[in-house]
Amino acid sequence: MSELLHQRDKKLSQQETRQFLTFTIGEEHFGMELHQTREILEYDGVTQVPLMPQFLSGVINLRGEVVPVIDLSVRLERKPIILHKRTCIIIVELHESSQHCVLGLLADSVNEVIEIPEQDIEDAPAFGAKIRPEFILGIAKKAETFIILLDAEKTLSPKELAHLVEAELK
Amino acid sequence: MSLDAALETFYAEAKEHLESMEHILLQLDEGEYNDETLNDIFRSAHTIKGSAGIFALEHIVEFTHVIENVLDRARENEITIETKLVNLLFQCRDHIQALVKTSSEEFNDNISLQESGANLLTQLSPWINEQEPSSTQNEAEEKLPAINQENLTQQKCWHISLRLSSDCLKNGMDPISFITFLSGLGEIKHIETITDNFPSINNYDAETLYFAYEISLSTDADLATIENTFMFVQDDSDITILSPEATVDDYLALIDALPEDNQRLRDVFIKCGSLTEQTLAQAHKNKEEIEALNSKSQRDEVPPQPKALLETLKNSDLQQQKSTNERKSNKQIRIDSDRLDNLINLIGELVINQQRIDLLASTSKNPDLLEAVDDFEGFTEQIRDAALKLRMVQIGGIFQRFKRVVRDTAQELNKEIELHIEGAETELDRLMVEKLGDPLTHIIRNAMDHGLEPVEQRVSVGKQSTGQLKLAAYHEAGHVVIAISDDGKGIDIEVIRRKAIEKNIISAEMKLTDNELFHLIFHPGFSTASTVTNLSGRGVGMDVVKRNVESLQGSIEINSTLGKGSEFKIRLPLTLAIIDGFHVQSQDTHFIIPQTTITECIDLTSHQHIEGRHCIDLRGEMIPFLNISEIFMLNGQPNQKMPNKKSIPREELVIVQFGNDIAGIAVDRLYGEIQTVVKPLGPIFNSLKGIGGSTLLGNGDIAFILDIPQLIEMAINRDLSHRHLAN
Structure with a gap:
C-alpha cells in the first residue's frame, strides 16, 4: 500500500512543472521564475547614480516609480554588458521578508517562457558554472543548450546589494 | 464597520483617554488642577469603562469601575488629592493600559496581571467609598x-x-x-x-x-x-x-x-x-x-x-x-493612515503630471492653453498643500509623553527635575513625529542621567536645586527645530577627547574644533558615562539617535557650556513627501537642492577663488565650497569625456545654509524652482551620502535630491583629511 502511495506521489511530482522566463547575457542562457518577473522593457537609457559600483547601472522611471537597474553580468562576476539595440530590461519583483522590492535587470535579449517539469531541473554543479552556487536554483537543458536557472531572491537580495554598495562607498 | 473595526475604534479611543488621564495626573501631581480637571479625568475613566462594557470586556470594566468611583469621590471633594493617591492612580492608569492591551481570555490566564490589579485595589481601599465596598454587587441590585x-x-x-x-x-x-x-x-x-x-x-x-x-x-x-x-x-x-x-x-x-x-x-x-x-x-x-x-400680536412674534x-x-x-478631549471624536474623522498616504502619493503624481503639461504647454506657445495651465498649477499647489496639511500633527502629543518619562526617571534617579515645554503646537509630518519618539527619549534620558546633577551637587555650585529641562519646538527657515536643553553640568570636551583617543576614534595629534569633538558622541560605541545605568550609557544610543534623525533628512547640533548646561537641536524638514526645490545640473546629472537651504546663487568666476583651497571670498567672508561633479565623481558620458578637467566650466555657485554652516555648491547649470515629489531611492542606496532621494522632472527624467547637511559634512570631512595630509 505504502509503495502504491509512494508511486502515486512520485507521479504527481513528476507532473509538476515550473515556468521560467529565459534570457541571454553574452553567450549564456539564464532563466528566472516567471512569477518573479513583471514585465520587459526596451532599454532606453538609465540615469546613473553617483558613486555606485559597476553592477548598479542606474535608475529608471517606471511609470512614476524610481527603479534601480542591475547589470546582472557584473553581479555574476562577468564583464559588464555591452549595450546595443536589442538590450532590454527585465523588471523583477521580490518579496523579501514582507519588503516589496522592484528591480530592473539588464539582458542582451529575452527569449521565451519555458515550462520545465520539476524532475528535469538538475542540481547546480558544485563548481564549473563560474557562478556562486547559492545563486543557482538549478540547471535545465533545452534543445542542447544549458539554461542556468537563477535564484532571484539570492542573486538580487536587496540586503546584499546594499552591503555591496556600502563597501564600494567606503 | 465590522466588530473588529469598532473594537479598533475602542482601542484608539481608550488610548486617547489614557493619554489624557496621564496628562491630568501630571497636573494633579503638580497641584495644578480645578474641578474641571477632576471632571475630565473622571470622564476619561468613565468612558473607558463604558466603552469596554459595550464590548463586554469585563476585566476592564471591573477594575476601571473602582478607579472611576475614586475619581468620582475626588471630584465631589469627598477625598483629597495627595501625592500618595496620585502615585497610586498613576499605577492604576498603567494597569488599565495593560488591561486594554489584554483580551479577556488572556487576562484569565494572566495571574500576575490579576494579582497586580487586586494589589492596586487593596492599596486604593482607603479612598474607596465605604458605602460601596462591592460596587458591582450594588449595581446588580440596582438592575433588579x-x-x-x-x-x-x-x-x-x-x-x-x-x-x-x-x-x-x-x-x-x-x-x-x-x-x-x-x-x-x-x-x-x-x-x-x-x-x-x-x-x-x-x-x-x-x-x-x-x-x-x-x-x-x-x-x-x-x-x-x-x-x-x-x-x-x-x-x-x-x-x-x-x-x-x-x-x-x-x-x-x-x-x-x-x-x-x-x-x-x-x-x-x-x-x-x-x-x-x-x-x-x-x-x-x-x-x-x-x-x-x-395671531393677536404678530409683531413681536417669538x-x-x-x-x-x-x-x-x-x-x-x-x-x-x-x-x-471627549468631544474631539465628533469633529474629527478617523482615517486609515494608508489611505492618507495613498492620497498624498496620488497628489505627488498629479504634481509631476502638472509639470509635464506645463512643459508641453510652454512649447506650444498657445496663450489660452498657457493661461489654463497656469491656473492648473495654482490649484495643484493648493491641493498639494492642503493634502500635506492632513498629515501634519502637533508635536505636543509626543512632548506630553515625556512629562511622565521625566517624572518617573527623576524619581528613579532621585533628582529633582522640572520639564518645561514650549511650542507644543508646532506641526510636523505625522510620519516624522512617530519616528521621533525614540531619539527624543534617548536625548532626554541622557540629559537627566548625565547632564543634570543631583540636588546636593547643584546646590553646592549655586544652582537652584531643581534641574531645569526644556523641550521646545519652533520653525526656522523652512525647518522645524526641536531643542532639548538642560542647565546641568554640560559636556566636558576634554573627557570626550580622552575617551575618543582611548577608543581609537581619533588620534592624539588630531586638532578638532569643539563642535567636531561634541559630534564624536554620535560615534558608534562611544559612551562617556563611567557607570552604566539602566537608563543610558550602554554606548548604543547616540549613534542610533543620529541615524534616526538623518533618516528623516534631519540633523543634530550640540551646544554645551561646561558647568552651564547643554542643548541638542534637532533640525527636521517640514515634510518628507513633497518639497520645493531648485533644479540644477552638473555634468549630465540633474540635481535638486531643497529651496529652504538656499540663501543665494552667485557667479563663481566673478568671485575671488582662493587658489589651492575650496574656498571663495564672499563679501569678505570665507566660504568653503564643493563641486558636485568632484564629490560625486561625475565624469560625464564616456563619449563626452573632457580631455582636461580644468576646462570644465564651473560657473554657478549656489550658497546654502544649514544651521550655522554656510557652504557653496558649484554646479554647471541652474534651471530654476521646481516642486519635487520625493521618491526614496530604496534600501540599496541607504549608504549613499549626500543624496536624500530622487524625483521625476517634468520630462520624466530622474533628478537626485541633494542632502545639504550631509554634503556639508562631507565637505568638512574632506577638508579635515586634507588638513590631516597637510599636517
Missing part, C-alpha cells in the same frame, strides 16, 4: 426591576428616544448592549419598542435593525454620561435625550420631529410614563391659547421655545467646550 409607582413620579426620569442606524447591527453594535449599559447607570423604568418599520418577511434582512426604542430611565447620571453610552453610534443615529425637567412642549416637539405617526408616539410616551393624558390635554389647551395669542430641550442643548454645548 423594582418598579415603584410612587418613585416614578418623584425620581428623575430621563427620556431617551433611540433611532439607531439601520446598519447598526452590521457595524457590530447590538442595541441590547446599549440598553444593558443604560440599566447600569440607573433603572430603566420602561422600554417601548417601535416596530413600525418592520418589513414584510420577503424583504426582511436579518442584519438590518428595524426597531426603534423609547426608553424611560431613572438615574442620577448627567447628560454627558448618558450621551457617552451612544458614543460609537451617535454619528449615524438619531438620539434624543430629554432631561427629567423636560416640559410637555419638549415632548411634543420631539413627537413632531420623530418620523413615526404622532398619535401613536403619544400613546407610546404615555406608556413610558413620560407623558400622561392630562398633561397632554393641558398642553393642547396651552398651545391653542398661545397660538391665539400669537415662538415659544421648548425650555428644557433648549437647556439640554445648551448643556451639551457647554460640555462640548469643557471636555474637548
Whole structure:
C-alpha cells in the first residue's frame, strides 16, 4: 500500500512543472521564475547614480516609480554588458521578508517562457558554472543548450546589494 | 464597520483617554488642577469603562469601575488629592493600559496581571467609598426591576428616544448592549419598542435593525454620561435625550420631529410614563391659547421655545467646550493612515503630471492653453498643500509623553527635575513625529542621567536645586527645530577627547574644533558615562539617535557650556513627501537642492577663488565650497569625456545654509524652482551620502535630491583629511 502511495506521489511530482522566463547575457542562457518577473522593457537609457559600483547601472522611471537597474553580468562576476539595440530590461519583483522590492535587470535579449517539469531541473554543479552556487536554483537543458536557472531572491537580495554598495562607498 | 473595526475604534479611543488621564495626573501631581480637571479625568475613566462594557470586556470594566468611583469621590471633594493617591492612580492608569492591551481570555490566564490589579485595589481601599465596598454587587441590585409607582413620579426620569442606524447591527453594535449599559447607570423604568418599520418577511434582512426604542430611565447620571453610552453610534443615529425637567412642549416637539405617526408616539410616551393624558390635554389647551395669542400680536412674534430641550442643548454645548478631549471624536474623522498616504502619493503624481503639461504647454506657445495651465498649477499647489496639511500633527502629543518619562526617571534617579515645554503646537509630518519618539527619549534620558546633577551637587555650585529641562519646538527657515536643553553640568570636551583617543576614534595629534569633538558622541560605541545605568550609557544610543534623525533628512547640533548646561537641536524638514526645490545640473546629472537651504546663487568666476583651497571670498567672508561633479565623481558620458578637467566650466555657485554652516555648491547649470515629489531611492542606496532621494522632472527624467547637511559634512570631512595630509 505504502509503495502504491509512494508511486502515486512520485507521479504527481513528476507532473509538476515550473515556468521560467529565459534570457541571454553574452553567450549564456539564464532563466528566472516567471512569477518573479513583471514585465520587459526596451532599454532606453538609465540615469546613473553617483558613486555606485559597476553592477548598479542606474535608475529608471517606471511609470512614476524610481527603479534601480542591475547589470546582472557584473553581479555574476562577468564583464559588464555591452549595450546595443536589442538590450532590454527585465523588471523583477521580490518579496523579501514582507519588503516589496522592484528591480530592473539588464539582458542582451529575452527569449521565451519555458515550462520545465520539476524532475528535469538538475542540481547546480558544485563548481564549473563560474557562478556562486547559492545563486543557482538549478540547471535545465533545452534543445542542447544549458539554461542556468537563477535564484532571484539570492542573486538580487536587496540586503546584499546594499552591503555591496556600502563597501564600494567606503 | 465590522466588530473588529469598532473594537479598533475602542482601542484608539481608550488610548486617547489614557493619554489624557496621564496628562491630568501630571497636573494633579503638580497641584495644578480645578474641578474641571477632576471632571475630565473622571470622564476619561468613565468612558473607558463604558466603552469596554459595550464590548463586554469585563476585566476592564471591573477594575476601571473602582478607579472611576475614586475619581468620582475626588471630584465631589469627598477625598483629597495627595501625592500618595496620585502615585497610586498613576499605577492604576498603567494597569488599565495593560488591561486594554489584554483580551479577556488572556487576562484569565494572566495571574500576575490579576494579582497586580487586586494589589492596586487593596492599596486604593482607603479612598474607596465605604458605602460601596462591592460596587458591582450594588449595581446588580440596582438592575433588579423594582418598579415603584410612587418613585416614578418623584425620581428623575430621563427620556431617551433611540433611532439607531439601520446598519447598526452590521457595524457590530447590538442595541441590547446599549440598553444593558443604560440599566447600569440607573433603572430603566420602561422600554417601548417601535416596530413600525418592520418589513414584510420577503424583504426582511436579518442584519438590518428595524426597531426603534423609547426608553424611560431613572438615574442620577448627567447628560454627558448618558450621551457617552451612544458614543460609537451617535454619528449615524438619531438620539434624543430629554432631561427629567423636560416640559410637555419638549415632548411634543420631539413627537413632531420623530418620523413615526404622532398619535401613536403619544400613546407610546404615555406608556413610558413620560407623558400622561392630562398633561397632554393641558398642553393642547396651552398651545391653542398661545397660538391665539400669537395671531393677536404678530409683531413681536417669538415662538415659544421648548425650555428644557433648549437647556439640554445648551448643556451639551457647554460640555462640548469643557471636555474637548471627549468631544474631539465628533469633529474629527478617523482615517486609515494608508489611505492618507495613498492620497498624498496620488497628489505627488498629479504634481509631476502638472509639470509635464506645463512643459508641453510652454512649447506650444498657445496663450489660452498657457493661461489654463497656469491656473492648473495654482490649484495643484493648493491641493498639494492642503493634502500635506492632513498629515501634519502637533508635536505636543509626543512632548506630553515625556512629562511622565521625566517624572518617573527623576524619581528613579532621585533628582529633582522640572520639564518645561514650549511650542507644543508646532506641526510636523505625522510620519516624522512617530519616528521621533525614540531619539527624543534617548536625548532626554541622557540629559537627566548625565547632564543634570543631583540636588546636593547643584546646590553646592549655586544652582537652584531643581534641574531645569526644556523641550521646545519652533520653525526656522523652512525647518522645524526641536531643542532639548538642560542647565546641568554640560559636556566636558576634554573627557570626550580622552575617551575618543582611548577608543581609537581619533588620534592624539588630531586638532578638532569643539563642535567636531561634541559630534564624536554620535560615534558608534562611544559612551562617556563611567557607570552604566539602566537608563543610558550602554554606548548604543547616540549613534542610533543620529541615524534616526538623518533618516528623516534631519540633523543634530550640540551646544554645551561646561558647568552651564547643554542643548541638542534637532533640525527636521517640514515634510518628507513633497518639497520645493531648485533644479540644477552638473555634468549630465540633474540635481535638486531643497529651496529652504538656499540663501543665494552667485557667479563663481566673478568671485575671488582662493587658489589651492575650496574656498571663495564672499563679501569678505570665507566660504568653503564643493563641486558636485568632484564629490560625486561625475565624469560625464564616456563619449563626452573632457580631455582636461580644468576646462570644465564651473560657473554657478549656489550658497546654502544649514544651521550655522554656510557652504557653496558649484554646479554647471541652474534651471530654476521646481516642486519635487520625493521618491526614496530604496534600501540599496541607504549608504549613499549626500543624496536624500530622487524625483521625476517634468520630462520624466530622474533628478537626485541633494542632502545639504550631509554634503556639508562631507565637505568638512574632506577638508579635515586634507588638513590631516597637510599636517
